Amino acid sequence: METPMQNEKIKIILNYLSNYRQHIPGVFFILVALFIKLVLTKSIEPEALTTFSTNINHTAIQIPNWVFNTRFALDLIAGLCAGLGLYQIIRGFKKGISSIIGAIGGLVVLGFLVWGASGTSISFTGMLAVMVIRSVPITIGALAGILSERAGIVNIAIEGMMIAGAFAGAVIGSILGLWAGILAAILIGALLGLVHAVLSIKYKVDQIISGTMINIFSTGLTSYLFIKFLQDSQNQWLNESGFFKPYAIPLLSKIPVIGPIFFDHNLFIYAMYFLVILLSIALFKTKWGLRHRSVGEHPKAADTLGVNVFRTRYLACVLSGMVAGFGGAYFSLGSVGRFEQTMTAGRGFIALAAMIFGNWNPLGALQAGMLFGFAESLTTKLSLLQFPIPAEVLLMLPYIITMVVLAGVVGRSRGPAADGIPYEKESL
Amino acid sequence: MKNKKNSDDKRNFISIFYEELSNSSLTIIILSIISGFIMGGILVILTSPEVYKAFGTSFLSGISTSWKIVANTYSSLFLGALGDPAKIGAAIQSGDSALIQKAFTPFLESLVVTTPYLFTGVAVALGFRAGLFNIGAEGQVLVGAIAAGWAGWTFTGLSPWIHVPLAMLVGALAGGLWGFVPGFLKVRTGAHEVITTIMMNYVAYYLIYYLISSPLRDPNEVTPKTPWILDSAHLYRFFPEPIRFHLGFFIAIAVAILVWFILFKTTWGFEIRSVGLNPNASKYAGMNITLVTVAAMALSGAIAGMAGASEILGVTWRQSQALASGYGFDSIALALLAQNHPLGVILTALLFGLLRSGSRVMQLRAGTPIYIINILQSFIILFIAAPAIIRTIYRLKKQSVKEVSTSTISFSAKK
Incomplete structure (x- = not known):
């Protein structure tokens, strides 16, 4: 009582x-x-x-x-x-x-x-321009994560898809040209996304294990092929793709401060803006997006209403792989113009953090990507400045902030409800 | 119903044996490892230009070249890992102890590489058992190493009997702290440990980088390095100089057995496994899932920290800024392969240690890059995680009982 x-x-x-x-x-x-x-x-x-x-x-x-x-x-x-x-x-x-x-x-x-x-x-201005550039792989990786997780598939294989994309981009880009390189990166990403989908949807392998496997495989295979073929001085032509040159957008790039920061970059940066806008609209303003998200939140209800859960999830994984592969191409075709071993350096994992930080929302992912990008641009600046406090302490900051945000001292960040749970059709 | 019974009666010995074999998870594991090696072999063949040339002349020479290349790769892998059997035989016959030691050096070196795998593998397996995916072993290894090293050069005038355990303990505490934070955040706030442990890895990385570059730097060195640890903190080495095989190996085995005992023979271990399998049911059964989760994560971190401690006290004796070890990440695959069983980890750690140590010789002798190991590992994980693939390839019977696969709670899983 x-x-x-x-x-x-x-x-x-x-x-x-x-x-x-x-x-x-x-x-x-x-x-x-x-x-x-x-x-x-x-x-x-x-x-x-x-x-x-x-x-x-x-x-x-x-x-x-x-x-x-x-x-x-x-x-x-x-x-x-x-x-x-x-x-x-x-x-x-x-x-x-x-x-x-x-x-x-x-x-x-x-x-x-x-x-x-x-x-x-x-x-x-220079520092913020670098911030925008460095945020690209993180934001695009986070978008890849959003695509699959909104449909209920956890994708921690973004790192692996990115390194594969970087490799395919550099090699195919060297042989057939930059645009073919991008296409190859997207295709290899789609392929790995399909593998992830088959494993986690058809074989119901734990999605984190499947993702880990793809990460180990891609890192191993690209390093293997790099050492076996690309290190040879005779084969250098296979790893000289070059990179997309910056293109200043007329008018916009002339705005003081804002212009050089946001509108004087290469293809990948503009593609990032485009993808953020596209995904924001597609996920939240279209019928397709509603179905996509319903599969991630409540697959049974979606199924009852006639949405094909399996097809949606397959598509989500493949799209996620394509975006991640494209993001990976940034490393070779968007920045240094060649492939180097482990050049993604854990950005795929940071992208996951950015995805959660941004609350599974494309605009949020962009903001989070910028935060991490800023941290990276600090690295270069601080070493030049002969900073009185150790740079490493500042460099820890974004990771600590991510943890604080995640820790929901601030209220829990909530992912899609059915994220990571395999869907089984009930038999009658 | 009657029909089924009849057919059951008719089963002969071979079919029963076949069914048992199909149902055994050991069969799946062994077939997975074999298949992993086959896939690796196919990859080596596909990426060898010589093979294409040989197939250009005739089909038979193509086959024989392929065979030669694969045989050369794997034989040098095993030579590098285990030592040359011919040399070992000759050395034993000669009875010269120096020769025997030399012949066994590759194998002992493999055991040195196995040691950190043992610790991290047990750590990750323990986490999985509690439903926690500890990707943070890498960071825990780093902080464990630097903390144990600090204890190793700071405390002077101690006897090795006190100094070594003390330094190991300090390393374990540091790793435990690194595991405690994600565990605590998970139960208090629901922050997913996959992300927090990754973040902790980066924090550890920058922290160590900072510590080595200034406060803990040996002022007499040009490049940033810590001071040497004192002799009293060295883990005992069983053989003279070039052989680095040290006591840490047996400590690691003891830890694996201890964790097995805790997990399967104590109430507390039962609670860990129960929370890992079904947190809600455990909660209704009156278990304190908060405490169990935090403790399991901290213990997992502590064991990973011991990996770092045993490396610095037994092998390197100091820490430089060349930090990336990869032990933490490999141990995920290793624990999965062992089906998260601490005693299974002993075997898989040995496998991984042999592979890692043998791969260096393989790259030198056969020209196959060491990264073939990662590819083998990924295929082995694939086959273990999706036994249906193995069953299809080898036409094994479908298992009647549903397999309990390793499962991790996903990002949005409710607390």
Whole structure:
């Protein structure tokens, strides 16, 4: 028997618990603000200046570099963090909290940059342009993951599909030209996607095991073929595909700051924008997308309504493989113009994290991809700056942020309900 | 009904034997390994230009060239892994202990490579048993190594009887911490351990990179390296200098047996397996799945950490920035192959250790790149994970009882 008193008590406790989820990030944000204010600002002279240069040589309209007082900028950043933290404690950001945590991470890194570049200058635009480039494989990989997981198939084979795509792209690209290389990368991705589909749908192999197997196989096969054939100096022509040259989009690329950051890149970057938009519309605004997602959320219901669950899942895997293969081609055809062993360097796994970070949503994946891309572009910058704090500590930041976001101090990120569960038709 | 009974009565010895054989999971494992080697052989043939040339002259010479290449590849693989039987025989007959040691060196070296596989394989298998997919063994190995190394050069004036266990313990604790975090996050917040352990791998990687490049760097070295560990922290080596076979191997075997005992002979182990098979049922049966999950993950991490500890205390004696070991990732395949049985891991770790150690000789002698090993491994996993393929190829009877396959809880599985 519950008395009204007990009910009240339970309510208060529940209230407290839900608030505790809300308060922790807020307190954390304020701690960050305090850190910036007390630790970073202290070591800076009041008159020190930081310069963010905003021009890359060929921009038509030159705008003046941003020169500002280091202390003032740091105070501003600390203030922003504190403000966000206070708002979180009092009102709570509810749904948008992942982005806010991402923003806080961004602010911290920005703070470190402002602090580290105190008294010197740093190419801000250049760094963000590199961020966009580095985000490509991560975002495209995450899109591949979204495609299959929205239909209920976990795909951790993205890494393997990417390395296979990079290899096929480089070799076929060297023999038949760049576009054929891209086509080959997409095809090999589709093939591996089909293998994943057959194993996990027909043979009902655990999808994570199937994915692991594809990863080991692709990494092994590409390394094997690389050592066996491509290392030979006689065979160098097989691994000289070259890469797609950047193409500045007319008008858009002329916008100061924004232009060079977003609109002066090669094919792969534009393809990434296109895929993000395409998938956002296809998944959430079309009949096809509704069916696709229904298979991932509740296959039985979808089946009852006449959606062919197996066909949808096969298609999802193959499409996912194609996208991942294309993303893999970025490594060879979009960046260095040749294949190197293990050149994907775990980006396929980061892409998975980006997918979850972005809540299985293409736009979210793009944001998460940018965060990781930013971290990578920092690597190169920090070594040039002779940064006073170890670069490695900053480099850990995106991974730690991902864990914090995943840890749902902020509310759980929810994937498709039937993700990873094989579907069996009930026999009558 | 009657019909079936009749046919049952008529079964003779051979058909019963055949059925038993078909039903045994050992048959599947052995056939999977054989098939893996066959697939690897086919790949070697397909990628050898000599074979195409030989087929150009005549079909027979093509076949014989193919056979020669495959035989050469696999024989040098086994020579590299086990040693030359002729040399071993001669050495034993001569009775010269130095010669005998030399002849057995390849095999002992394989055991050195097997040691970390034993630890990480048991670690990953333990995780699987609890329904946890620990991809983080790689990071746990790294932190275990650096922590054990730190204990190895920091504490001076200890007797080896205290120093070695202490350093192993410190390594295990560091690995355990690295496993604890994903386990804790999983039960408290539902963050999936596949992603958190991958993230922990990167954090470990950068952390170690940082530690070696400044705070723990040996100031006398040009390239970033840690100091040497003290002699008192060395794991005992059984043979003189070039042979690195050390006590860690037996510690690893002991750990495997201990984990088998815990899993199958104690209440706590029963809880781990039960939570892994069905968390909800375990919860209703009154088990504390939170505690079991966190403890299993931490224990898994600790065992992986011991792999790193035994490497630095027994083999390398210091850590440089050349970090990637691959043991953590290989151990996933290894644990699956052993069907997540700690005693099975002893056998599969030996297989993987022999392959890894023999592959170097194979690349030198037969010119087959070491990565053929990964391809073998992937096919073996494929066949083990999808026994239906093996059953179809070898026309084995369908198993009547549904096979219990290894299963992991997927990304969105409800807590």
